[in-house]
Amino acid sequence: MGTKYTIGIDYGTLSARALLVDVNTGEEIETALYEYPHGVMDTFLPDHKTRLMPDFALQHPQDYIDALQFTVTELLKKTGISKEDVIGICSDFTECSMLPVDEKGIPLCFQERYKTNPHSYVKLWKHHAAQDEASQLNQIAEMRGEAFLKRYGGKISSEWMFPKIWQILDEDPELYHDTAKFMELADWATMQLTGVERKNSCTAGYKAIWHKREGFPSKAFFKALHPALENVIDEKFNPVVIPIGSAAGQITKEAAALTGLKEGTIVAVGIGDAHAAVPAVGITEPGKMLMIMGTSTCHMMLGEKEAMVPGMCGVVEDGIIPGYYGYEAGQSCVGDHFQWFKDHCVPEAYEKEAKERGIHIFALLSEKAEKLRPGQSGLLALDWWNGNRSVLVDVDLTGLIIGMTLLTRPEEIYRALIEATAFGTKMIVETFREYGVPVNELYAAGGIAEKNQLMMQIYADVTNMDIKIAASPQAPALGAAIYAAVAAGKERGGYDDIYTAANVMGKVKDLYYTPNKESVSVYQSLYEEYKKLHDYFGRGENTVMKRLKKIKENVYYVNER
């Protein structure tokens, strides 16, 4: 048997990227990128007339089909590899991105009569207009003592499946009625290849409150939300959930024509994009935490048992790696934090210096911040500019900086913000440990992990752990390709299990970050201070942040932002 390949397609927020990988070595042979022509729709529908309400974030599903066609065709063309040697394909997708479809799985927005109806399009993960529904859902779940709440750190996010479905029911009952199925896009993208719907255990678990043993929430719960929702699972949902790494089906004749792949090629069930990165760094066992660091950070962990760790985003059996409980935690403001600082707090003189030296302003800030030693600035921050996801699960918390003097300089504040996110990560790690889920090693993937050495060193020093960095800059696509190899199975040239596959195909860089002893000790002292402020402001002793928000809301806004 000659060299075999799999393809991972990573559907991101603004583009999709397909990656062709050598199954025997994990080598990334070629990639192809397709930017969505419609991008994120947050002001108008494609007719340029229908205006969207605030907090809407929609996409056009045609973009995904076009992306699939373009990228896979491109991969085969560029590499000249025979379609016979591509043994599997798998899609990972932003999550929860969802779509109402008809009986055949065709998006309602493709129907003429729904073209100008926003609810017929894809609700992207960052569609935030279902907050009312999410708040009500949480209140009702809490009142009813629903056990599932604990598995999600006490709160279901407005970004997830059921608030989004409920919003559609609230705002357009007719469209709700006309919908045959509400589908997670990871599954819908997979269905474009197989012609059949297969719900994956990852996004079902993390975004649609599914539990391997308990299933979905009860009819009584859904009825308590809204009488019309009572049978939402049976009527509008495919209740059968398949573990990730399984085959969802095979490439249909139509999909073969579209992509150039061979009819009958194995298609793995879909997976959420963040979760797909875990096998891409070779993690298939408990004790190793992967941080996927971008505008925000996701923390992925495996555990042997189902522990209720406060403030995590979710625990799902078979959610990340089949056979384990997959834990997810998160920090809601990481890259966004530094972007805010760069946009609004960097003085003219620094911009000028960066221009004169021909370097990026972030490079200049890092250079200056790198010269500071831990503790030298006297500053400490709480990284809550966008609320706190783990471990406090409180969107109403806000940022804090303490320790400024007249000598405080911008690079000191910049470094304090980085340190604050590192303390936030340490808080998550320690909480997992405290609740019986060991964390022994740290891995990092994503743009920040790739580029920001200062930050990664600070994380190593603050957590007092080595940090290994994903070798692939496209870890989710690589992870999908690994799952494709598992779904294809050994017989076809793939693997029979994810452990072997990830071991061979997943990779980290040779260079890794290791804690500096002196820094560790200073950061230990600073972390004690962080923790004290964290608990004082975050656990109800002084709820000033909430009261300030309340005062803010009560103010009549003379000027719109």
Add this chain to the structure above:
Amino acid sequence: MGTKYTIGIDYGTLSARALLVDVNTGEEIETALYEYPHGVMDTFLPDHKTRLMPDFALQHPQDYIDALQFTVTELLKKTGISKEDVIGICSDFTECSMLPVDEKGIPLCFQERYKTNPHSYVKLWKHHAAQDEASQLNQIAEMRGEAFLKRYGGKISSEWMFPKIWQILDEDPELYHDTAKFMELADWATMQLTGVERKNSCTAGYKAIWHKREGFPSKAFFKALHPALENVIDEKFNPVVIPIGSAAGQITKEAAALTGLKEGTIVAVGIGDAHAAVPAVGITEPGKMLMIMGTSTCHMMLGEKEAMVPGMCGVVEDGIIPGYYGYEAGQSCVGDHFQWFKDHCVPEAYEKEAKERGIHIFALLSEKAEKLRPGQSGLLALDWWNGNRSVLVDVDLTGLIIGMTLLTRPEEIYRALIEATAFGTKMIVETFREYGVPVNELYAAGGIAEKNQLMMQIYADVTNMDIKIAASPQAPALGAAIYAAVAAGKERGGYDDIYTAANVMGKVKDLYYTPNKESVSVYQSLYEEYKKLHDYFGRGENTVMKRLKKIKENVYYVNER
């Protein structure tokens, strides 16, 4: 009797300004300015060779003599007013600025052998190199239970007289020995006109621990500091203190030749510059607080009795207006705060907009901040960038901002810093009230009061009091001219008491700031939050600011600032 005039000379940090005032109306006829050629010496002596130690801030007394000659001559020349019609003169000076002199009052630095000795020059108010002595002095005073400590909010500042004298003794015992007198510059400047030394009750009280009934600290106390200091008062100090508003003497023949004034013209005793501003706004009775707002703010108040208000800078009988107890409080970071923000936190886009529109960056910030309503930003700050003077008296406290989100904009932070200083003022006002010293009206003088309407309106809204603004941009010089009229007396065309004099000659602008009812109520809520944070971080519940400073000190500084 035709129109009579007095002259007030205000010796500031970088220049001296003389003001000729019509005694009958308070009209400011003419001013003359002289910039000190030596400025503030903080790196080298005038020989450009002798390097100064860190925290030194010296001046050259010849500059004051030259300023006196130039400005008074200039006033008479420019106005053509006869020296016969100038009935009095008075000097106000930065405080405590002090100088070692010989038996005749001649500065030691005028002697050839002391020319290269830093300790022979004027130690300017902001000379901060006597911190060790100040700390020791406070420790010893506390151990001995010295009652005077309470009159100074529990702490004697390193800027004041005795730490500065002690530093000289510590570092140059020979020069200490050769010194006939250590003089406050307000008194020394006066002596240049009269030929005799007269110690004024204002700077003696606020800067040299003098009390009208109890005198100076005891010999035993001084001995406890250092054996050689036991008799410092008798040996190195003129112990006779004269109330402000009294005559110190008359213009000598030499001074007449120097200035063009008539020999025999009445010279009032000197006064500290901040305190001189009080009669200039017409305040001569209790209940009215004057804020002198510059890089920092001084709060001046009169009271009927001697109350021990925690955290004030001092209470001195006859210290501000004879016949009353003069209270002083302070905020150590006001204008400095906004300067810091402007220098280090304003993004390039704002600088560009200001340049394009041809306005100052502060004007742009104010314009943007003015559009915000109280509470709209959700931000709250503690104004401790330079420690806290009143009411906590703690230099080790540092700044704090809370409430930031990813939508927080620079003008919101700028406004929060202004509001923080206003809350600091409210805290001072409420503390005075709580300890039995009523505050019914607010007055403001200084550059900020003059120019920053946004800030003054915020102060009115936060304190819920009208704020009247000094009519004169040179309130200290006007105050000195008023005291000169009192020292001259009614017979010569002046006044017999400060009450009448200040009533006629002191002035506020017609326009004043009055609280906006809606804003008052929002600020009341925000102040409650400020107070809670103030007490939590400032009164020992969480001493994180001090611990961060300690950590900072322990860090080995790779890079000097």
